[in-house]
Amino acid sequence: GAVVSQHPSWVICKSGTSVKIECRSLDFQATTMFWYRQFPKQSLMLMATSNEGSKATYEQGVEKDKFLINHASLTLSTLTVTSAHPEDSSFYICSARVPRAGEQFFGPGTRLTVL
Amino acid sequence: KQEVTQIPAALSVPEGENLVLNCSFTDSAIYNLQWFRQDPGKGLTSLLLIQSSQREQTSGRLNASLDKSSGRSTLYIAASQPGDSATYLCAVNSGGYQKVTFGIGTKLQVIP
Numbered sequence: 001g002a003v004v005s006q007h008p009s010w011v012i013c014k015s016g017t018s019v020k021i022e023c024r025s026l027d028f029q030a031t032t033m034f035w036y037r038q039f040p041k042q043s044l045m046l047m048a049t050s051n052e053g054s055k056a057t058y059e060q061g062v063e064k065d066k067f068l069i070n071h072a073s074l075t076l077s078t079l080t081v082t083s084a085h086p087e088d089s090s091f092y093i094c095s096a097r098v099p100r101a102g103e104q105f106f107g108p109g110t111r112l113t114v115l
Numbered sequence: 116k117q118e119v120t121q122i123p124a125a126l127s128v129p130e131g132e133n134l135v136l137n138c139s140f141t142d143s144a145i146y147n148l149q150w151f152r153q154d155p156g157k158g159l160t161s162l163l164l165i166q167s168s169q170r171e172q173t174s175g176r177l178n179a180s181l182d183k184s185s186g187r188s189t190l191y192i193a194a195s196q197p198g199d200s201a202t203y204l205c206a207v208n209s210g211g212y213q214k215v216t217f218g219i220g221t222k223l224q225v226i227p
Contacts, residue, residue: 006158043204043219044159052187068190093158097213103147104208104215 002028003094006107013084014115021079021110023094029074030096034104035067038091050077082112117142117209121218128195129226135220136190138205143183145209150179150190153202155218162203163190194227 003026013019023033031052036044048069049057056069062089064090077096081088091111095104118141128134137149147166151159163172163179165188171180178191192199202220209216 034182036217043217044206046216049214091156095215103164104148106159106161108152111156 002026002096002098002105004094004105004107006094006110008110009108010113012113012115015085016083018080018082019084019112021081021092021094021112022083023077023079023096023107025075025096025105028096028098030077031074031099032097033071033077034095034097035069035079036079036093036095038093038109044093047079081112084112086114088112089114117207117214117216118208119205121203121205121221122195125221125224127220129225130195130197132195132225133191134182134195134223135194136192136203136205136223138188138190138207138218140188140205140207140209140216142207143186145183145199145207146213147179147208148179148188149206149208150177150188151204151206153204155202159204171173180223183210192215192223195223197227198222199224200225 005024007022024070033050035047038044038095047062050069052071058064093109095106120135120139149164150162150213165181176193181188202222205218
């Protein structure tokens with residue numbers, strides 16, 4: 001199947017700093033990528049849909065100014081958590097949708113810990 | 116709004132048993148349904164994808180069925196092994212923008 005990578009796999013940062021997470025589709029072009037967040041003992045919740053060359057679509061309750069998404073190419077989407085706070089500590093997972101097939105392939109996730 | 120429910124929330128079985136995990140969803144107008152496995156602190160491993168036009172998919176000891184009209188899917192695991200211990204997530208792709216909605220998962224423990 002298609003491969004999606006994420007970098008970094010984990011990051012620890014101080015409160016108030018910004019953190020960038022990269023999501024790459026390695027062997028296919030993805031016009032649409034998705035960002036999810038998973039809190040402990042909860043399921044994955046969709047944060048936003050990232051479309052190449054256009055603005056991201058955010059889910060209700062997700063602050064677009066805090067979670068900046070850029071999808072500058074067909075193989076790369078980035079999520080920047082700005083002015084991170086301890087409550088932003090979570091597991092962030094991206095996925096990329098294979099065109100026409102509808103199947104989403106998921107990255108390995110990024111564990112963010114904000115001190 | 117699509118809602119996905121998984122039952123049971125947790126399951127503990129002795130090695131070798133066959134078991135069934137259940138997933139139900141509220142909006143039957145789906146594109147596809149996927150079953151994933153998630154190990155603690157790890158990402159997702161895709162197990163099976165069932166398109167809306169399909170009734171079931173099989174991979175090794177795993178068999179997933181889909182009854183779209185009733186909003187149900189089951190994941191059948193044959194001859195369970197300790198290595199099958201993980202959380203199993205059901206994910207439904209639906210809606211005009213093909214969003215994926217996840218269930219909260221079933222935490223499986225297979226006891227040697």
